[in-house]
Amino acid sequence: MTQAAFPKLLSSQIAFDIARTIRDGFDKHYRLFRETSQQAKQHFEQGAWREAQRAARERIGFYDKRVHECVQMLEDEYDQEELTDDVWRELKLHYIGMLSDHKQPELAETFFNSVCCNILHRTYFHNDFIFVRPVVSTEYIETDELSPTYRVYYPGKDGLHFALRRIITNFQLNAKFANLDRDVDLVEARLRQLFGTIRMEPNHQIQVLSSLFFRNKGAYIVGKGINGNKEYPFIVPILHNRNGELILDTVLFDLEQITVLFSFTRAYFLVDMEVPSAYVQFLRSLMPRKPRSEMYTILGLQKQGKTLFYRDYLQHLKHSSDQFDMAPGIRGLVMLVFALPSFPYVFKVIKDFFPAPKETTRALIKEKYLLVKNHDRVGRMADTLEYSNVAFPRHRFTDELIAELQHYAPSLVEEEGEKIIIKHLYIERRMVPLNMWLSNAEKDGDDAQIEHGVLEYGNAIKELVTANIFPGDMLYKNFGVTRHQRVVFYDYDEIEYITDCNFRVIPTPRTEEEEMASEPWYPVAKNDVFPEQFGTFLLGNAKIRKYFMKHHADLLTASYWQARKQRIQDGYVDDVFPYPQHIRFCHQHLTTPPAVTPPPFMETLENE
Numbered sequence: 017m018t019q020a021a022f023p024k025l026l027s028s029q030i031a032f033d034i035a036r037t038i039r040d041g042f043d044k045h046y047r048l049f050r051e052t053s054q055q056a057k058q059h060f061e062q063g064a065w066r067e068a069q070r071a072a073r074e075r076i077g078f079y080d081k082r083v084h085e086c087v088q089m090l091e092d093e094y095d096q097e098e099l100t101d102d103v104w105r106e107l108k109l110h111y112i113g114m115l116s117d118h119k120q121p122e123l124a125e126t127f128f129n130s131v132c133c134n135i136l137h138r139t140y141f142h143n144d145f146i147f148v149r150p151v152v153s154t155e156y157i158e159t160d161e162l163s164p165t166y167r168v169y170y171p172g173k174d175g176l177h178f179a180l181r182r183i184i185t186n187f188q189l190n191a192k193f194a195n196l197d198r199d200v201d202l203v204e205a206r207l208r209q210l211f212g213t214i215r216m217e218p219n220h221q222i223q224v225l226s227s228l229f230f231r232n233k234g235a236y237i238v239g240k241g242i243n244g245n246k247e248y249p250f251i252v253p254i255l256h257n258r259n260g261e262l263i264l265d266t267v268l269f270d271l272e273q274i275t276v277l278f279s280f281t282r283a284y285f286l287v288d289m290e291v292p293s294a295y296v297q298f299l300r301s302l303m304p305r306k307p308r309s310e311m312y313t314i315l316g317l318q319k320q321g322k323t324l325f326y327r328d329y330l331q332h333l334k335h336s337s338d339q340f341d342m343a344p345g346i347r348g349l350v351m352l353v354f355a356l357p358s359f360p361y362v363f364k365v366i367k368d369f370f371p372a373p374k375e376t377t378r379a380l381i382k383e384k385y386l387l388v389k390n391h392d393r394v395g396r397m398a399d400t401l402e403y404s405n406v407a408f409p410r411h412r413f414t415d416e417l418i419a420e421l422q423h424y425a426p427s428l429v430e431e432e433g434e435k436i437i438i439k440h441l442y443i444e445r446r447m448v449p450l451n452m453w454l455s456n457a458e459k460d461g462d463d464a465q466i467e468h469g470v471l472e473y474g475n476a477i478k479e480l481v482t483a484n485i486f487p488g489d490m491l492y493k494n495f496g497v498t499r500h501q502r503v504v505f506y507d508y509d510e511i512e513y514i515t516d517c518n519f520r521v522i523p524t525p526r527t528e529e530e531e532m533a534s535e536p537w538y539p540v541a542k543n544d545v546f547p548e549q550f551g552t553f554l555l556g557n558a559k560i561r562k563y564f565m566k567h568h569a570d571l572l573t574a575s576y577w578q579a580r581k582q583r584i585q586d587g588y589v590d591d592v593f594p595y596p597q598h599i600r601f602c603h604q605h606l607t608t609p610p611a612v613t614p615p616p617f618m619e620t621l622e623n624e
């Protein structure tokens with residue numbers, strides 16, 4: 017805020033009242049948000065997976081509902097003429113005052129922005145009126161409630177077994193463990209295997225976040241060991257066994273595995289947090305390379321994630337000079353995809369028209385993207401951030417990109433002097449399109465890479481199926497490879513629920529004409545899928561075919577898909593493990609124990 021704009025006296029009653037209405041609106045939002053996170057514990061204890069899924073889905077919509085409610089209330093109460101520039105300025109100052117001892121000030125600021133931007137017309141948009149940068153500090157905010165953000169344990173004093181047991185029992189899960197001492201022994205053995213030879217420093221301790229992280233059928237303990245000046249992150253997943261009793265499933269120390277657990281390709285966690293910024297700070301100490309925006313998002317605070325992402329993006333733009341251009345790879349038929357080489361994201365705009373055989377509309381595509389946002393992405397679909405009215409500096413766009421935008425999406429592109437405004441777009445992590453990845457591996461003669469790509473591709477499809485998602489268009493170009501070499505799906509315009517598809521065997525021709533027919537001679541309904549045909553467009557390449565048939569031949573049979581569909585219809589919620597099977601305790605006696613790697617102290621891993 018400029019000095020000239022700063023009011024000497026706060027005198028507007030309206031400004032005070034509006035500020036209070038917005039603050040109350042936010043507090044209501046966060047109360048409901050927390051209630052859902054608290055219920056996640058009960059859902060987990062009772063194994064109520066369907067309810068848990070429903071609650072997680074509903075929570076995503078809470079924010080927009082509360083913003084809408086608040087805007088409605090203000091519009092009913094005040095006339096636009098009353099909201100003068102002076103009132104807006106005072107409003108922000110009153111609001112700042114109201115946040116001085118707030119526990120979630122950064123979220124409340126974002127809520128303020130959402131409400132104000134809804135009321136203010138875009139052309140009237142004034143940065144002095146909203147929080148372009150955070151104003152209220154989130155440092156050193158302590159909880160008022162009994163439970164602190166994290167608890168500290170001293171294995172040196174109390175013994176490791178006792179400390180580990182205390183960590184678990186402090187969560188007060190209202191469900192029976194199958195054999196807690198056995199599981200604690202297993203965790204302890206892994207710890208000793210990893211750290212047994214390290215000399216304990218006087219400060220050695222274990223810090224554990226006070227709330228469990230719930231997602232799907234798992235609850236995760238998140239903590240770190242501290243010894244001297246080193247920190248060792250760890251995660252312990254708690255699951256139900258077949259009898260509905262609790263077990264500790266494994267312990268994750270590997271930074272890559274921990275990072276993948278928090279990946280943008282997974283559903284958001286439900287965590288009961290009084291001070292979310294303190295959780296983010298703790299998590300960042302485990303994964304320093306993961307941006308704060310992604311931390312907020314994975315904690316279910318996706319609006320905050322979006323706000324922080326945008327600030328990071330603007331800063332990146334200011335401190336870079338390369339040009340936006342079309343994303344490498346095969347052009348999409350429905351999406352126009354562009355990227356800035358120095359920035360690890362892509363920007364996706366829905367085209368104004370689509371060539372045959374695409375039969376879709378902008379509204380339908382938006383619906384599919386929303387479906388993915390609300391659905392469990394099981395580590396196999398990229399999360400997207402949706403933005404309206406994003407301004408780009410024109411000189412940073414290549415001529416080709418401007419021409420493509422003007423040709424394919426004129427209704428979404430507006431030029432205002434030096435600015436190009438795109439009225440609607442999605443932003444998503446950049447990956448290497450799988451078709452490019454496979455052809456690079458082929459060029460390099462790297463069969464192991466080809467096999468890995470094909471294996472991961474099939475696994476991605478199978479995990480999507482578990483989550484009731486049929487990708488629709490399964491061409492390699494619609495999948496990307498992450499930095500952790502995981503294959504992830506990103507083309508959502510043709511996805512369907514598995515339960516809405518009809519998987520069919522191609523009928524046997526009855527006559528020679530039928531056999532020779534170039535078009536199907538049998539009737540085909542809209543949602544009919546013939547898995548036997550997948551090979552025609554997937555297996556042209558001999559090497560790809562070899563590895564596909566080795567690992568995933570079942571995907572080419574209707575019976576595979578029918579059986580999976582039946583399982584979903586029978587109400588099974590299958591497990592999808594966000595970590596490798598071989599590290600699970602239950603597999604320990606079947607396979608060799610996991611390789612002992614040096615403690616992963618602060619490796620500078622890129623996040624997924």
Ligand SMILES: Nc1ncnc2c1ncn2[C@@H]1O[C@H](COP(=O)(O)OP(=O)(O)OP(=O)(O)O)[C@@H](O)[C@H]1O
Pocket residue numbers: 343344345346347348349350351352353362398444445446447448449489493494496506507508509
């Ligand atoms: N996250 C991403 N990272 C890197 N490249 C991407 C990403 N998303 C899309 N692309 C590139 O943009 C192209 C088109 O994207 P996408 O498949 O989403 O569009 P589409 O119009 O839906 O495609 P289709 O014509 O198959 O329906 C991809 O083939 C790929 O080359």
